[in-house]
Amino acid sequence: MLEVSEVTRAVTLPDGSELSILRGVNLRVFAGERVAILGRSGAGKTTLLNLLGLIDRPTSGSIRFRGQDAAALSEARLAKLRGASVGFVFQQFNLLENRTAHANVVMPLLYGSPKQFWQRERLALEALRAVELADRADQLPRQLSGGEQQRVAIARALVRQPALLLADEPTGALDVGTGQLVMRLLARMSAETGSALVTITHDLFVAATAERILLLQDGVLRECTLDEAEQALRADAREREATELRDRV
Numbered sequence: 436m437l438e439v440s441e442v443t444r445a446v447t448l449p450d451g452s453e454l455s456i457l458r459g460v461n462l463r464v465f466a467g468e469r470v471a472i473l474g475r476s477g478a479g480k481t482t483l484l485n486l487l488g489l490i491d492r493p494t495s496g497s498i499r500f501r502g503q504d505a506a507a508l509s510e511a512r513l514a515k516l517r518g519a520s521v522g523f524v525f526q527q528f529n530l531l532e533n534r535t536a537h538a539n540v541v542m543p544l545l546y547g548s549p550k551q552f553w554q555r556e557r558l559a560l561e562a563l564r565a566v567e568l569a570d571r572a573d574q575l576p577r578q579l580s581g582g583e584q585q586r587v588a589i590a591r592a593l594v595r596q597p598a599l600l601l602a603d604e605p606t607g608a609l610d611v612g613t614g615q616l617v618m619r620l621l622a623r624m625s626a627e628t629g630s631a632l633v634t635i636t637h638d639l640f641v642a643a644t645a646e647r648i649l650l651l652q653d654g655v656l657r658e659c660t661l662d663e664a665e666q667a668l669r670a671d672a673r674e675r676e677a678t679e680l681r682d683r684v
């Protein structure tokens with residue numbers, strides 16, 4: 436479904452030097468799979484998410500999405516593919532504040548197929564029912580708890596039945612218990628809809644809910660067990676602490 440080969444991403448800093456963020460990322464995600472990408476702060480997780488979600492283009496390497504080479508598509512075709520095939524869930528929910536839960540979920544359907552457009556009211560209500568929030572459809576985000584807002588965001592992400600659901604620190608703004616409920620809901624929804632779920636996180640508990648764990652470190656991705664990921668993150672943290680101490684003295 437998604438095939439990433441030897442992808443690099445570099446940015447030019449204000450002083451003219453190049454910062455190499457991703458140095459040769461390889462990844463295959465199959466339909467319906469649940470994958471976690473784990474990495475410490477600054478490892479390049481958001482940079483990678485923007486590439487997987489067809490928001491940015493790589494500096495080099497290739498991204499194939501459902502058999503199509505992303506590099507060969509115009510901006511307009513890429514945006515169309517993204518709208519139809521990728522759903523996003525963010526740490527801060529990103530709901531429109533002055534729109535009801537139902538109106539938020541309707542939003543992506545305004546840009547959908549003619550059938551999705553004409554059936555938008557019903558489809559949005561069904562999506563809210565799937566996350567058990569149909570009875571809160573007419574409420575504004577501020578009238579909902581954090582966990583409920585994230586469930587609305589999940590309904591919005593899935594309402595066009597995307598092949599890929601990308602979740603960026605989806606539990607980051609929630610307490611532990613609510614975060615677990617949200618992760619269980621994401622796993623259930625991905626199983627029910629057949630969407631692949633790629634969750635980007637620095638939280639080992641969140642990563643533990645995936646079928647496959649990949650660690651982003653030194654600009655590359657490698658598959659690992661939860662124990663290996665934990666050790667690598669600990670070693671990273673120790674190294675950073677030592678550097679900070681050295682810089683202070």
Ligand SMILES: Nc1ncnc2c1ncn2[C@@H]1O[C@H](COP(=O)(O)OP(=O)(O)OP(=O)(O)O)[C@@H](O)[C@H]1O
Binds near residue numbers: 475482
């Ligand atoms: N456009 C840019 N210009 C300069 N530096 C950038 C740019 N984009 C990313 N970076 C740097 O690249 C590194 C990776 O950034 P990124 O946001 O992808 O990390 P992350 O793993 O998502 O971090 P966090 O978990 O803290 O959000 C960081 O050091 C960041 O400062």
